[in-house]
Every structure is written in structure tokens, then in C-alpha cells.
Amino acid sequence: MTTLLSRRGLLACGCGLGAACFAATSLPALAASPSAKKTTLGADEALETLKQGNRAYQTDSPVRAVQGRERRIEIALGQTPFVVLVSCSDSRVSPEILFGRGLGELFIVRNAGNCVDTAALGSIEYGVSQLGVPLVLVMGHSRCGAVEAAIDVVKNNTVYPGSIGRMIEPIVPAILSQRDKPGDYVENCVRANVSRVVNRLRSASEPSLLDPLKAGKLRIVGASYSLDTGTVDFFDEA
Ligand SMILES: [Zn+2]
Known part of the structure; x- marks a missing residue:
């Protein structure tokens, strides 16, 4: 039968x-309606949810991330992510894991060095304007290979093959801005690179980001993830 x-x-x-x-x-x-549903979290709640998830991850606390068949079916026809996350492709920086999140929660743009080119910017704008995401988090990480490569270009005139050189070009101004500054040079450059992206997004002329920013419905925040401790340090939260 x-x-x-x-x-x-x-x-x-x-x-x-x-x-x-x-x-x-x-x-x-x-299944959910494709476009009617959006996250119910505001920007502050979204940020706090990430912070809580990362604290649990740091201490190996059990996390019940939403995943599996029931969740898959629930979101099959419509997603309701609460953050657009711009992060590095580094295999040690897996966003869902280090924030204890599951399916359909993080709208992720990843590339080496967490830069924002046209495709990345379009993806961010899509997440905010079409999916109703209230928070954009730009996250670098310790000992980032792309940042170290950009340092290598500045210090040693190293030339990388193929498209790698063009890919890390946007990081170079951050490297130059941190020369002769006290502290860990690579970490300073990681944070400077994040801050530059955050400021660029905040000053974007595109109404899809500017309007919700002005209305207080969108926050754009920076962060750096420690490969050693698992801690995400949030900054540029204003
Ligand atoms: Zn990296």
C-alpha cells in the first residue's frame, strides 16, 4: 500500500x-510563508543572543542549537535570520559553532579577511532590506592569514599569485594605519580592518542600510574572535 x-x-x-x-x-x-515572517528580535536582543551563545561555547556548556528535520521543515519556505555576519573563511572560525546557533539563524558572508566587495555588500543589503535582519556583525580573528598576507605585502613587497593580491588590497590601508602603534601588530591590524569595514557600512550611501541605521532599527558592530580562548570580543558597538 x-x-x-x-x-x-x-x-x-x-x-x-x-x-x-x-x-x-x-x-x-x-512550512513558513516565504516573505511574511521576519525575526522578532531587535538589534540589542540579537547582539545579546550572540554574546550568550559565545559564552556557552567558551565554557563547553551544552547548547541545543536548532537543527534537524523539524527545524529544516519549519524554515524550508522562509528564513528568519537575526544577524548578517561578515567573517573570515578560516576553517577555525565556524560562526554557527562559536555562537551556538543552528539552521536559519545566521546570514553569513565569508571570505578570507572578512572584506566587503560588491557581492558582499549586496548580500548584506539583501539580509537587511529583504530579510529584515536588525544586526550586522563584522568579525575578524586572531592570526588571520589574510591580514598577515597584507602585512607581508606592506613590509616585504610580497607578490601573491592569481587573485590573492587583489583580494587582500582592501586590507592594506588598515595595515598602514597601525604602523608604530603599541601592542600586538597583527591583532591591531585585524581590529583596524574590522573597524574600517564597520565604518564603511555605517557611512554607505545605500538607503537600505542608512535608513534603518538612522531609525535605530539596525546596528552594525565589530568583533574579533580569539583562536586560543574561543572568546568573541565585541567592539565598535556604538
Ligand atoms: Zn582569517
Whole structure:
């Protein structure tokens, strides 16, 4: 009987996706509306949620991240992320893990050095204007390879092959700004690079970011993640 029902279901749809399509079309009532739902969190609550999740991660506290079949179905037709996260591609900096979050919560833009080019900016604007995200977090991390490469360019005139050189070009002004400053040079550069991106986003001429910023409905915050302690240090919170 089960086989017969399954075959009828498959035959009723001509899309060719077979069992995958049948499974999806059999569960429409459980899915959220694609565009009507947005996160209910404000910017302050979103930031506090990230801070709480990171504190739990630092201490190895058990975290019940929303994932698995029920969550997958809940958000299949509509996502409600509460943060746009701009972070580095580094394999040790996995956003969902270090913030204890699950499916459908973080809208993530990742590239080496957490820079913002046209594709990244468009993704951020999409998250804010179309998905209603109230918080943008730009996060660097300790001993970032892209920042160290940019330092290498400045200090040693190193030339990287392919597109790597062009990719790290936007980091160079941050490197130059930190020469002769006290403290750990790489960490200073990581934070300066984050601050430059934060300031750029805050001063963007694009109304999709400016308007919610002026209205107090959007916050853009910087952070640096420690590979050693697992701590995310938030700054530029104003
Ligand atoms: Zn990095």
C-alpha cells in the first residue's frame, strides 16, 4: 500500500525529482510563508543572543542549537535570520559553532579577511532590506592569514599569485594605519580592518542600510574572535 501511494505521488508530479519532490510536496502545511515572517528580535536582543551563545561555547556548556528535520521543515519556505555576519573563511572560525546557533539563524558572508566587495555588500543589503535582519556583525580573528598576507605585502613587497593580491588590497590601508602603534601588530591590524569595514557600512550611501541605521532599527558592530580562548570580543558597538 505504501509503495502504491508513493508511486501515485511520484506519478502525479512531472518534475522528475522523484522521491525528494514527493517528500517536499507532502509537507506544505508545516512550512513558513516565504516573505511574511521576519525575526522578532531587535538589534540589542540579537547582539545579546550572540554574546550568550559565545559564552556557552567558551565554557563547553551544552547548547541545543536548532537543527534537524523539524527545524529544516519549519524554515524550508522562509528564513528568519537575526544577524548578517561578515567573517573570515578560516576553517577555525565556524560562526554557527562559536555562537551556538543552528539552521536559519545566521546570514553569513565569508571570505578570507572578512572584506566587503560588491557581492558582499549586496548580500548584506539583501539580509537587511529583504530579510529584515536588525544586526550586522563584522568579525575578524586572531592570526588571520589574510591580514598577515597584507602585512607581508606592506613590509616585504610580497607578490601573491592569481587573485590573492587583489583580494587582500582592501586590507592594506588598515595595515598602514597601525604602523608604530603599541601592542600586538597583527591583532591591531585585524581590529583596524574590522573597524574600517564597520565604518564603511555605517557611512554607505545605500538607503537600505542608512535608513534603518538612522531609525535605530539596525546596528552594525565589530568583533574579533580569539583562536586560543574561543572568546568573541565585541567592539565598535556604538
Ligand atoms: Zn582569517
